[in-house]
Amino acid sequence: MTPPPGTLLAAEDLRKSYGPTVALDGAGFSIHPGEVVAVMGPSGSGKSTLLHCLAGIVPPDSGSIVYDGRELAGMSDTERSALRRSEFGFVFQFGQLVPELTCVENVALPLRLNGRPRKEAERAALAWMQRLEVDDLAAKRPGEVSGGQGQRVAVARALVTEPRVIFADEPTGALDSLNGERVMELLTEAARSANAAVVLVTHEARVAAYSDREIVVRDGRSRDMERAI
């Protein structure tokens, strides 16, 4: 597949089954730098599977995924995990923070895994925590902060490597609406100013309202609502 110029990440005709269960049945996707695309659709329709395929976490059975001009399937495992570590950021619904580390160490972790020295990594981490208004929690452990605070720490961690694509699967799912909105505001603002793309899986309309456009996944097939109208 050759996506149109300006496309950062694109997928075509993705198929994925888990045993007899068809999770993706010809789904497609595309996103530009700086764009926020909401992925909506009923429970079990294949949204998370689509996100996992796009992020190179789960290989599709067939179909094509092109990131920045390169076919994901053509990369080695090492290349794909390097891509995930340096170019992609992830925010999920529940605590992906490491409980033994402090919040600032958690945020600095992706940089440390990329080989950055500790001091430098934590300095960058603290700057992101400031932007997400959680720098005062730097020395606390995840077990000692609230759900909303923990989720902001997780967003800071997703952004610290300055990824070009942020994958967010129900990032506000466990938060009340005020906290959820603040997280969305900070996430989309940070992403837009860094010209990063955001793939945002959500079933909440008020969260999807932070996107530029939405696609709907149903029975493993996706529908691009912008092109549909």
Add this chain to the structure above:
Amino acid sequence: MSIGHTLLGLLESGPRHGYDLKRAFDEKFGHDRPLHYGQVYSTMSRLLKHGLVEVDGIEAGGGPERKRYAITDAGVTDVERWLATPEKPEEYLQSTLYTKVVLALLTHRDAADILDVQRSEHLRSMRILTDRKRKGDLADQLVCDHALFHLEADLRWLELTAARLDKLRAEVTR
């Protein structure tokens, strides 16, 4: 809600007499507000004038309720266009949307499609409000939040309806 489009949609499954049209409408959409005969005939004569229906037969001894109406190709196109056009988000939207969904099921069109397009229209409004909220002061935020919660309520109803389409299809086509 557009009575004209609804009556047209009911004619898609075959020609009907005026009284039969009224009965079908009341049964499916009338609930607490049945149509008056007068409404049926004024609507039908408007549809006739615009070429969206034609008179297919007249029963003997008949007043207007004895006329049998059939939908024309232009009429089918008109229903099609109405179903495909999302509604402006507003109060009491659900009665129009409900009518569209039921008509789509009755005429074997894609009802999920209507809901997708409507969701998209709502999200368009919600994006504008969200953006205004982000830039505004607290008063702006509260005003926008009120509107956002109402739109969200519509969408929650829409998602629930989408999840029950198969059941609804079984019921309305019974």
